[in-house]
Amino acid sequence: MAKSSAARKPAARSAGVSKAPISTQQSAISLDRIIHERLRLGIVSALAANDRLTFNDLKRLLQTTDGNLSVHARKLEDAQYISCDKSFDGRVPRTEYRLTAAGRRALEKYVAHMESIIKAVRE
Amino acid sequence: MTRAVEPIHAHAAENLRFIRDAMSRASEFTAVPGWGGVAMGATALVTAAVSGPPDNSRRWLLIWFADATVASAIGLAAMARKAQRSGTPLSAAAPARRFALAYLPPLVAGMILTAVFASLDLAVRLPGCWLLLYGTAVATGGALSVRIVPLMGISFMALGAAAFAAPAAWGHDFLAAGFGGLHVVFGWLIARRYGG
Numbered sequence: 001m002a003k004s005s006a007a008r009k010p011a012a013r014s015a016g017v018s019k020a021p022i023s024t025q026q027s028a029i030s031l032d033r034i035i036h037e038r039l040r041l042g043i044v045s046a047l048a049a050n051d052r053l054t055f056n057d058l059k060r061l062l063q064t065t066d067g068n069l070s071v072h073a074r075k076l077e078d079a080q081y082i083s084c085d086k087s088f089d090g091r092v093p094r095t096e097y098r099l100t101a102a103g104r105r106a107l108e109k110y111v112a113h114m115e116s117i118i119k120a121v122r123e
Numbered sequence: 124m125t126r127a128v129e130p131i132h133a134h135a136a137e138n139l140r141f142i143r144d145a146m147s148r149a150s151e152f153t154a155v156p157g158w159g160g161v162a163m164g165a166t167a168l169v170t171a172a173v174s175g176p177p178d179n180s181r182r183w184l185l186i187w188f189a190d191a192t193v194a195s196a197i198g199l200a201a202m203a204r205k206a207q208r209s210g211t212p213l214s215a216a217a218p219a220r221r222f223a224l225a226y227l228p229p230l231v232a233g234m235i236l237t238a239v240f241a242s243l244d245l246a247v248r249l250p251g252c253w254l255l256l257y258g259t260a261v262a263t264g265g266a267l268s269v270r271i272v273p274l275m276g277i278s279f280m281a282l283g284a285a286a287f288a289a290p291a292a293w294g295h296d297f298l299a300a301g302f303g304g305l306h307v308v309f310g311w312l313i314a315r316r317y318g319g
Contacts, residue, residue, distance in 0.1 A: 041138070045145035051318045053149070057269055061149055111142060114135040121132035 032110050034079045035103075039064060039072045044107050047082060047099035055095040073097060081106055148267070150206050155265065155272050157317065159201020160310025163194040167302035177247045177294035184237075184246060187253075187298070194302070205318070226264030229256045248287065250294035254301045255283030269317060275309040 035044050042062045047053060053061070059069050076082045081103030085096045099107075170190035174183050233256035240249050262276025279301055286297035 036138075038141070041142065042145045045142045046149035049146040049149040054316075060270070062145075107142075111139065114139050117135040118132050118139075121130075 031113065032106055034075065034081065035106055035110055037072065039068065040076055041110075043069075043073060043076060043097070044081060044099065044103055047097060048104060048107055052085075052096045052098045055097070058097065076103070079106075154202050154206050155268055155313055155317075156198060156201030156205055157310050157312075157314025159197055159205075160306045160313060162197050162201070162310075164303045164306030164308075164310060166190055166193050166197070167306060168299055168304075171295045171299035171303060174295055174298075176292045177250060179241075179244045179246045184241060184249075187249075190302075208318075221267070225266060226260050229260040229263065232256055233260075247291035247294060250297045250301075251283050251286035253283070254279050254286055254297060257302075258283055269313075271309060271312060271316070275305060278305050278309075 035041050039062060043058060046058060046061055055066075055069065055073075058073070059066065062069065073082065073084070077084055079102075080100055083098050083100050085098070087094050087096070167190060170186060174186040177183055233253060236252050236256070237249060240246055240252060258276045258279025258281075260276070261279060262273045265272030265276055282297060282301045282305070286294060286301075289297065
């Protein structure tokens, strides 16, 4: 389900953001829906500030539930915005997430997109 | 069925604030230095060997004040470097303020109690006081950090309580175990799991 959701929106993912002001209508259409959702945006932003974070760290940092985090992290994984590494710390399972180059680019584009919307309205 | 519509630019501004805040909190979350902690621990081990058992002399106090100064400089530099590497400098107002509000009060209390203990010729009991209050500072300052940080604070507090119960002559051993050993062990764990 998550996979199909991610696969449905390749165009949205590669939303180009020009430096020139864009219309607000165009902005809404070309928005990257994958990271636009609040929790997914939080995950990507937190990983942009850290080399890697565990599932529990993200859960604590974003104050969310296991199920919620798991679903949204999976969507980001499917979109290849984050990578997941599962290992064992002694006998305890450990899930670590990292932001991929595509994820970092998507966040940068998203930020530029938001800035261009604000700029367009001001002008 | 009508719905209040938020202007798109207001939504965009709110999203940017959210990203900045999430990055800032995440950076603060793991800003505790790993290798910096190991270095702080190493200086404490040397200091404990040089100072010897606690006494009421000015020499003993000055040696540990010097170590506290060096360790603070190492810790601050390591935190700033780590935060800068992640692209969100510690000078960002909100995280710095949150950290200062949680971390500094127990340290200020420790400085005041140091002066009181020293003036009453109770400097031999300072190791317990320092470990207990430093542990409190780490536990409260690290309350919003990764789980290992408050755990380190609690370990310091336990060691401080034990130092009060133990003979005063063991004070430098407790300082070596706490400021030395705990910093090295937890610093290494933090560096391994969350980067330098």
